Amino acid sequence: MGFTVAIIGRPNVGKSTLFNRLAGRKLALVDDTPGVTRDRRIHPARLYDLQFDVIDTAGFEDAAAATLQGRMRAQTEIAIRxxxxxxxxxxxxxxxxxxxxxxxxxxxxxxxxxxxxANKAESRGAGSGMLEAWELGLGEPVPVSAEHGQGMPDLRDAVIGALGDARAFGEEEEGEAIAESEVLIGEDVADPDAEATYDETKPMRIAVVGRPNAGKSTLINALIGEERLLTGPEAGITRDSISVDWEWRGRRIKLFDTAGMRRKAKVQEKLEKLSVADGLRAIRFAEVVIIVLDATIPFEKQDLQIVDLIVREGRAPVIAFNKWDLIENSQEVLADLREKTERLLPQVRGLQAVTVSAETGRGLDRLMEAVLKTHRIWNSRVSTGRLNRWLEGVLTHHPPPAVAGRRLKIKYVTQAKTRPPGFVVSCSRPEAMPQSYVRYLVNNLRDAFDMPGVPIRVALRASENPFAGRAKKR
Structure with missing residues (x-):
């Protein structure tokens, strides 16, 4: 049946280090700076033969409820409950x-x-701190080193002593592998080349990204209907990429909140670099990425760079224009945003863009419908027969240009992969094919097979010559 363990303590005692040790991988950000962790994170863990869920929490601080530290403390109190x-x-x-x-x-x-x-027990002078710990009245302190993995057998014995054998071991579910039971950031997306139909039973992984203070955490809280993530007027609250399990209209979804991404030149602190790297990893292994833009100041240069990064990684992008409740003359602004989306992001023509207000809950269903539609297109497959009938019409209407006096020939096209859709074009002299003609093929593919708003990959291949390398017979 399992049980849940919350790691509690003041800032900088090593909670996230122990969390990573128990989880078996480096999920939580760790740094010497106090107060790195802000949101609570839950993950399956193992301590020798004990299997359980572990919660990493923010450092307990004595502060007013309205402050950031006070809101962090409220999250920790939820973990205790x-x-x-x-x-x-x-x-x-x-x-x-x-x-x-x-x-x-x-x-x-x-x-x-x-x-x-009692963490950091390997350090010199830790003995006096161990003796002081008795004063707390919480029983015998267990000396461990979360960094070096020392003291873990004693910790296991202490868990069994606190819970009892029956509760500690419980009933293990057959075939359940704790370390691999969830698909997490850092695991690759399987490429279902063999699949011809869209599978709605698999959980969809959605990363929510954007500039600091765009409203990413507030949006996730509004979607799931609870104050799961730490939010506030301060920019840059989120540091770790936190995963949240959710269900929308019967579809299982894993949402990943990420740290705000500023321009690279502005990111100087080591901690912010770690946070951004964690966010980039979330993008790399998500399926759909929701880019949250502040509708009051949309399409900053950094917004365009984030979208371009997502397209280059081959993820399925959806734009959410947040803070729509602050917009006056909404029809004029909406028309302007649509025009800018088409003009500034030509590499994903037809990109789904939805206006939302995370504060009031407006537009969230339309956002999820756009996500589902984009995910379906991202998984779409076109048969080789349909592709080559399309190619025949394209070549008749607009054949490839002649390069150096010799016309380029395209023989056939086939879809090699999905997620995102990838096509292989067999042609003569692929190195001479102009990029403008490749873009023409991609845009025509979008229109012909209804694939708007997702990256499309086209690879050019030279067909094999069966007579290459043979000496000419006289």
Whole structure:
């Protein structure tokens, strides 16, 4: 049946490092800066023969509810309520601080079983911090080193002691592999070349990206109908790429919230570089990417670069013009946005663009319908027979140009892959084919087979000459 563990403690005691250790992969961002983690993250974990879900949380801070730290603390309190067991983590190297005592009292009042984890126990002088930890009244501290993996057998024994054998081991579901039970950022998208039909049973992976303060986290909260992600007026709140499981009209969906992406020249701090790299990884392994643009200041240079990156990665893009509730003269602005979308993003002609308001919930169903339509097109396949009948008409209407006095010949075309649609064109002298004619073929493919708004790949191949390499017989 499994159980859930929440890792709680003040900032910079090593919660995310232990989370990564238990999850078996580097999912959470780790840095020496206090307060790196802000949202809570849940992932299946394993500790030797124990299998459970682990929640990484923001560092507990004593702050007013309206502040960013106060909102982070509210997320951590939700994690405490959801957990069956709490790992209360302290820094054995630094010893106890006043905040440790305050938060230990909060954890004690929750009534949940607690394991006191003394991290950084490998460092010199950690012994005194271990002795101080007894003062919290949470039982015997378990010395561990999350960075180096020391003390994990003792931690396992402490979990069993806190929960009991029956609860700790539970009933394992057959065929369930914890580390691989969820498709996560970092795992490649399988390329279903053999599939001819659209499979609606598989979970769809959607990444939500954009510039800082465009409303990405607010949009995800509005979609799922709960305050799952940390939001606020401050720019750059989100740091980790957080995944959220959701269901829309019976379709299973995995949403990935990402950090805001500023221009590369402005990204100087190491932590922001890590956050952006995590967001880029989310784009690379999503299926559909929702680009959230601030409708009050749309199509900044950075917005166009984000869309171009998504197209180059071969993902299916959808634009959400957020903060539509702030727009006056909406019909005029909408017409202007549509014209700019077509003019500034010709590489994905027909791109789906929807006006939404994450604050009021307006336009969310239309956004998800656009996502589903784009995902279906991204998975579409055209038979070779239909493609070559189309090619015959194209060549009759507009044949390839002559290069260096010799006309280029196109023999046939076939679809080699989906996700995104990729086509192979067999022709003579592919190196001489002008890019303008390749673009003509791509645009004609879009119109003929109704594939707007997704990247289309066209590869040129020279057909094999069966007589190449043979000496001419006299």
């Amino acid at each position: 959801e957990a069956d067991l709490i790992f209360f983590m302290v820094d054995a190297k630094a010893g106890l601080l006043p905040d440790d005592r305050t938060f230990a009292e909060i954890v004690r009042r929750s009534g949940k079983p607690v394991v006191l984890v």
